[in-house]
Amino acid sequence: MAENPAFAVQEIGQSLWLDFIHRKALQDGEFQRRIDEEGVVGVTSNPSIFQKAIGDSDTYDEAIRANLDLSANEIYESLAIADIQQATDLFRPIYDKTNKQDGYVSLEVSPLLASSTEETITEAKRLFKAVDRPNVMIKIPATPAGIPAIEEVIAAGVNVNVTLIFSVENYEQVAEAFIKGLERRLEAGESVEGIASVASFFLSRIDNAVDNILKNNMRAAQVHGDTTRIAANRRMLGQAAIANAKLAYRSFQRVFEGQRFAKLKAAGAQVQRPLWASTSTKDPAYPDTMYVDQLIGKDTVNTLPPNTLEAFVDHGTVEGATILRNNETYLDPTSVMENLAELGIDMGQVTHRLQVDGVDAFIESFEKLMQQVAAKRTLLKTGLIDRQKLALGIYNEQVSKAQTEMDKSFIVGRIWSGDGSVWKDHGPTIEKIQNRLGWLHVLNTIDIERLKQLQASIKDSNVTNVVLLGMGGSSLAPEVMYKTFGKAEGFPELKVLDSTDPARIQAVEDSIDLPNTLFIVASKSGGTVETMSFYKHFYEKTGHNGSQFIAITDPETSLAQLAQEKAFRDVFINPADIGGRYSALSYFGMVPAALIGIDLDRAWSSARTMIEANRPEIPAAFHPGLTLGAVIGALAKEGRDKVSIFTTASISSFGDWAEQLLAESLGKEGKGALPVVGATVGKPHDYSSDRLFLYLRIDDDSNLDEVDEGIRTLREAGHPRMTLRLPNPYALFGEFFRWEFATAVAGYQLEVNPFDEPNVTEAKEATKELLQHYQEHGSLPQSEPFIDGTSVKLYADETTVAPLRELGRAHNYDEESRTQVLAAQITGTNTGDYFALLVYLTPDEETEAKIQEIRRRLRHVTRRAVTLGYGPRYLHSTGQFHKGGPNNGVFIQITANVETDIDIPGEPYSFGTLFQAQAAGDLQALHNHNRRAFRFHIDGDIDEGLQKLLDAIEFVENRNQ
Numbered sequence: 022m023a024e025n026p027a028f029a030v031q032e033i034g035q036s037l038w039l040d041f042i043h044r045k046a047l048q049d050g051e052f053q054r055r056i057d058e059e060g061v062v063g064v065t066s067n068p069s070i071f072q073k074a075i076g077d078s079d080t081y082d083e084a085i086r087a088n089l090d091l092s093a094n095e096i097y098e099s100l101a102i103a104d105i106q107q108a109t110d111l112f113r114p115i116y117d118k119t120n121k122q123d124g125y126v127s128l129e130v131s132p133l134l135a136s137s138t139e140e141t142i143t144e145a146k147r148l149f150k151a152v153d154r155p156n157v158m159i160k161i162p163a164t165p166a167g168i169p170a171i172e173e174v175i176a177a178g179v180n181v182n183v184t185l186i187f188s189v190e191n192y193e194q195v196a197e198a199f200i201k202g203l204e205r206r207l208e209a210g211e212s213v214e215g216i217a218s219v220a221s222f223f224l225s226r227i228d229n230a231v232d233n234i235l236k237n238n239m240r241a242a243q244v245h246g247d248t249t250r251i252a253a254n255r256r257m258l259g260q261a262a263i264a265n266a267k268l269a270y271r272s273f274q275r276v277f278e279g280q281r282f283a284k285l286k287a288a289g290a291q292v293q294r295p296l297w298a299s300t301s302t303k304d305p306a307y308p309d310t311m312y313v314d315q316l317i318g319k320d321t322v323n324t325l326p327p328n329t330l331e332a333f334v335d336h337g338t339v340e341g342a343t344i345l346r347n348n349e350t351y352l353d354p355t356s357v358m359e360n361l362a363e364l365g366i367d368m369g370q371v372t373h374r375l376q377v378d379g380v381d382a383f384i385e386s387f388e389k390l391m392q393q394v395a396a397k398r399t400l401l402k403t404g405l406i407d408r409q410k411l412a413l414g415i416y417n418e419q420v421s422k423a424q425t426e427m428d429k430s431f432i433v434g435r436i437w438s439g440d441g442s443v444w445k446d447h448g449p450t451i452e453k454i455q456n457r458l459g460w461l462h463v464l465n466t467i468d469i470e471r472l473k474q475l476q477a478s479i480k481d482s483n484v485t486n487v488v489l490l491g492m493g494g495s496s497l498a499p500e501v502m503y504k505t506f507g508k509a510e511g512f513p514e515l516k517v518l519d520s521t522d523p524a525r526i527q528a529v530e531d532s533i534d535l536p537n538t539l540f541i542v543a544s545k546s547g548g549t550v551e552t553m554s555f556y557k558h559f560y561e562k563t564g565h566n567g568s569q570f571i572a573i574t575d576p577e578t579s580l581a582q583l584a585q586e587k588a589f590r591d592v593f594i595n596p597a598d599i600g601g602r603y604s605a606l607s608y609f610g611m612v613p614a615a616l617i618g619i620d621l622d623r624a625w626s627s628a629r630t631m632i633e634a635n636r637p638e639i640p641a642a643f644h645p646g647l648t649l650g651a652v653i654g655a656l657a658k659e660g661r662d663k664v665s666i667f668t669t670a671s672i673s674s675f676g677d678w679a680e681q682l683l684a685e686s687l688g689k690e691g692k693g694a695l696p697v698v699g700a701t702v703g704k705p706h707d708y709s710s711d712r713l714f715l716y717l718r719i720d721d722d723s724n725l726d727e728v729d730e731g732i733r734t735l736r737e738a739g740h741p742r743m744t745l746r747l748p749n750p751y752a753l754f755g756e757f758f759r760w761e762f763a764t765a766v767a768g769y770q771l772e773v774n775p776f777d778e779p780n781v782t783e784a785k786e787a788t789k790e791l792l793q794h795y796q797e798h799g800s801l802p803q804s805e806p807f808i809d810g811t812s813v814k815l816y817a818d819e820t821t822v823a824p825l826r827e828l829g830r831a832h833n834y835d836e837e838s839r840t841q842v843l844a845a846q847i848t849g850t851n852t853g854d855y856f857a858l859l860v861y862l863t864p865d866e867e868t869e870a871k872i873q874e875i876r877r878r879l880r881h882v883t884r885r886a887v888t889l890g891y892g893p894r895y896l897h898s899t900g901q902f903h904k905g906g907p908n909n910g911v912f913i914q915i916t917a918n919v920e921t922d923i924d925i926p927g928e929p930y931s932f933g934t935l936f937q938a939q940a941a942g943d944l945q946a947l948h949n950h951n952r953r954a955f956r957f958h959i960d961g962d963i964d965e966g967l968q969k970l971l972d973a974i975e976f977v978e979n980r981n982q
């Protein structure tokens with residue numbers, strides 16, 4: 022007997038078929054290898070198999086792309102038929118060699134037709150013709166509607182694989198239908214030769230169902246302490262399926278060795294072989310080849326999924342025609358059935374249910390596949406798949422694992438259905454999260470027609486400027502839009518005011534034509550101190566002219582009320598379930614977009630395309646939001662938690678928006694991924710191994726080649742990278758959504774709630790207390806600098822200073838030298854640390870250039886990530902991460918004296934005092950979290966002061982050389 026069990030069974034008269042199909046395996050030689058080495062002589066497919074092949078892989082993308090105008094069903098059919106044809110051609114030599122006994126490939130009729138005889142008949146004949154190969158078998162279920170169809174289709178000369186058979190009675194109906202079909206042919210004078218059929222009898226599902234009942238029985242018997250009953254039930258575990266198949270085989274022998282069939286046989290008919298299906302063991306307690314070893318018999322087929330086939334080839338046993346025998350483990354089938362009946366198990370009922378469920382499961386797979394194909398078609402039409410490129414090197418595996426896990430946990434579907442438990446297990450947080458998912462539904466909640474009317478009313482009007490007053494999520498997206506698109510012809514300019522620095526407020530005021538300016542007061546809460554202070558200032562400046570104001574806020578906020586009282590020009594009430602940083606596509610982003618003349622239809626269509634491409638039907642492997650989120654989350658978990666975002670020139674402000682989204686959503690509970698934005702692309706040696714690079718590029722942007730080159734060099738040096746190619750700037754409206762979705766997904770990965778910002782309020786509270794002190798004492802509290810130079814003073818708490826002194830000593834630094842103390846801090850960081858420059862200066866050109874130089878040099882010297890944020894703006898963005906994220910930040914707060922000041926109408930403090938109190942409040946909050954933070958206060962010329970910081974960096978650089 023052959024040594025390989027897969028060939029040995031053939032000698033007993035059993036054929037092994039493969040229960041699997043996939044284009045890749047057809048093309049890369051896997052099928053041929055299985056024919057050659059594993060004795061495979063046929064193939065079965067079903068809707069679940071095609072769902073996995075077509076729906077869950079990218080192998081078919083090219084073929085789908087070539088058929089984008091077809092319906093999902095037509096696309097599926099063209100793919101399936103092409104695979105079946107390729108497989109039939111591959112197995113044709115076997116078909117010829119075995120004289121039409123083997124070499125068949127099965128294709129199932131749509132499971133949606135399982136309850137209609139007529140439609141099944143038509144469909145089976147149509148598919149048989151469409152595949153157009155003699156060795157194809159059309160699969161028809163053995164349902165009540167299927168049985169008459171089988172007879173009819175056999176009579177028409179079609180090869181049939183009857184599927185979903187679970188009971189012996191049903192098997193006998195199938196055999197009867199087959200024989201009748203052949204008899205009709207004989208009667209009609211037609212040939213019965215070469216018409217092949219198999220009857221697919223399912224195994225593991227029967228054991229699954231019966232074992233469940235037995236185990237329930239055992240639990241019940243346990244309650245009564247009935248050990249005899251427990252034992253009787255236990256003895257029957259794992260017996261039902263094999264016993265049932267053996268009984269079916271007896272029927273087979275009776276029918277096909279009987280007189281009636283003899284006549285057909287004489288006319289050249291083949292027997293309808295029983296085919297064992299559902300043969301992978303589902304209960305890991307059972308041997309993985311039990312449905313193969315025990316069911317070997319002449320004139321049978323066993324169709325095996327790849328794993329089971331491999332297991333059988335590896336360690337299967339072939340001990341003759343086991344189907345005819347019993348042994349100590351697998352008992353006599355008749356007695357098994359009697360025992361099961363005695364234990365109250367009605368096999369008729371069990372098998373009937375299994376067939377009904379089986380049809381349903383195939384329908385489910387089929388429908389899922391249709392949705393996936395439709396979604397894939399949409400996705401391919403958008404070009405999004407081709408435009409997202411992962412180059413993650415060794416991290417590929419983690420990311421695909423994360424994708425698979427999320428697919429299995431239905432994360433995308435659960436997010437879309439508003440399931441807050443995706444992020445938190447239980448408790449009131451779930452409800453809070455559920456009230457933060459409105460960004461998913463902007464297409465239904467934002468009234469674009471109303472925005473178009475607003476747009477029309479502004480175009481060519483006397484409004485020359487729009488000033489947006491708002492912080493963080495209420496201002497960042499409009500800023501990106503204006504910086505990217507500018508203003509369209511006939512529309513006003515947009516200025517974003519998000520700083521309490523009096524010089525900046527003055528600069529805005531000086532740059533506008535006040536009477537012709539429209540102010541947008543944008544605040545979700547309606548109570549943000551900066552925003553409302555700006556409002557008070559400009560409301561007074563306009564001479565209390567409410568018609569120069571528009572409010573964007575949540576329902577029933579004090580701002581909504583104010584807008585009504587002061588007769589604002591317009592009020593946009595935003596859905597309350599959209600959090601600030603997820604509000605780009607809500608009124609917070611779209612009202613300013615309308616006012617600067619952005620093409621709203623184009624913007625909305627870009628957003629819509631992306632939103633649809635993120636629907637649950639899109640498989641995890643291609644899902645744009647899930648993929649980006651998986652990359653960010655999985656790499657952060659691997660220590661690549663500094664997310665450097667680079668863009669080409671025209672969309673360079675996108676990073677500021679994404680920075681808030683990622684930092685504030687993920688930086689909490691000591692975890693997070695730190696966005697690093699606005700930096701120049703460095704050389705590989707500027708970075709250590711804590712980076713992930715995310716690159717957004719516009720296809721024909723001005724500096725494309727330069728950035729491409731820089732990024733390529735980083736990738737070649739082994740840094741992981743994901744590139745998102747955008748066809749034009751309007752694609753940003755889609756990106757807003759992709760990044761929001763991705764952030765929600767990364768929040769799931771990092772097990773944090775991505776919709777709250779628990780640590781932002783701490784700086785606010787500290788600021789409030791300082792302002793209270795100011796009110797009571799006429800000045801902000803003063804602390805003692807630990808280095809008191811003439812042009813620069815350094816302040817910090819003892820937790821920050823003590824280790825610095827120690828480090829300084831180790832390096833023989835002068836404890837009183839500012840440069841050397843700073844140098845100690847610059848030198849004294851650990852792997853994974855980052856620097857944050859928190860700048861409370863007015864960013865004129867010269868200052869900005871110097872700060873950028875500091876940033877670049879600091880990165881170069883330390884290879885640490887260096888972030889840059891202007892206060893108080895960053896408080897509404899990275900401020901959350903600084904305090905809530907991991908304690909690996911070193912904070913250098915840069916302040917200066919306020920030269921000119923502006924009063925805030927109705928408040929006892931000025932903008933200048935507020936600005937200073939915000940800096941001091943944040944420093945205090947950082948210290949409260951034991952962060953290494955110090956204040957670098959410039960007392961005099963800014964440029965000179967900043968030079969001192971550069972000197973310290975240079976000092977370290979020189980020491981390093």
Ligand SMILES: O=C(CO)[C@@H](O)[C@H](O)[C@H](O)[C@H](O)COP(=O)(O)O
Pocket residue numbers: 040065066067127160182183184185221225226296298299300301324
């Ligand atoms: O019907 C045939 C062969 O005719 C098979 O393709 C059959 O559908 C499969 O073996 C089963 O669906 C697999 O079932 P299971 O292992 O998932 O329980």
Ligand SMILES: O=C[C@H](O)COP(=O)(O)O
Pocket residue numbers: 492493494495543544545546547548549552601602897
């Ligand atoms: O990111 C949001 C900012 O903290 C501002 O909040 P707000 O919209 O309630 O004014």
